[in-house]
Amino acid sequence: MQIDIISAFPGSFSGVFDESMLRRAQEKELLQLRIIDLRDFSTDKHRRVDDAPYGGGAGMVMSAEPFFLAVEALGVKKEDPGTRIILLSPGGAIFNQGKAQELSALNHMVILCGHYEGVDERVALHLAQERISIGDFVLTGGEIPAMVLVDAVTRLIPGLLSNSSLAEESFTNGMLEYPQYTRPYNFRGMLVPDVLLSGNHGEIKHWRYRQSLERTRLYRPELFEKRQEAGDRSQESE
Secondary structure, eight states, rough: EEEEEEESGGGGGTOOOOOOOOHHHHHTTTTTTEEEGGGOOOOSSTOEEOOOTTOOOSSSSEEEHHHHHHHHHTTOTTOTTEEEEEEEEEEEEEEHHHHHHHTTSEEEEEEEEOOOOBHHHHHHHHHHSEESSSSOOOOOOOOHHHHHHEEEETTTTTTSOOOHHHHHHHTTTOOOOOOOOOSSSSTTTOOOOGGGOOOHHHHHHHHHHHHHHHHHHHHHHHOOOOOHHHHHHHHOOO
């Protein structure tokens, strides 16, 4: 997969993509990452990429032209198969594991990072193919959401992680993952559940399922209810 990130603050990504899974993906040539400086495409002599908003208001708005020029320089077109141009914006659809899985099947992803008071709406309407938000809160810019997006998508690229590892992660089956333990068995009087030492794989699997279900019920009740509703519909159709 090729991922191009277009940002007015390219230094934000220094070091982040050189560690852990992201580094491994690049070393295995499963991922190519490029950070593109939006200011290189400014037509202003001071390399500005923002301006005051029409209609007045606080703050500055990022201009459309640098984004269009940057994407055009990449030779990317919206109709290219296997390519997605994504604008990171608080007004976008909430990012989740399902969207990460969808994006991991692409060949090329172009991520546009907003900043300041937002981006000229013409970028969203005529350049980007979709808007994505990582949550119902406001950040300084799109750089941190871009890191989140890249990390979540990259680890799903075929060949990086084993299928068994991915299958048991949180959200993969609509539930949170079960608790994990490692040595020592007794840490300051806190013991590992005996079932995990039993060697009975059937009991371990059942325990993990129940723990996963209970965790989901306690900490993500909306996911639990969704799963329950899906189960009810499945029974009605039988």
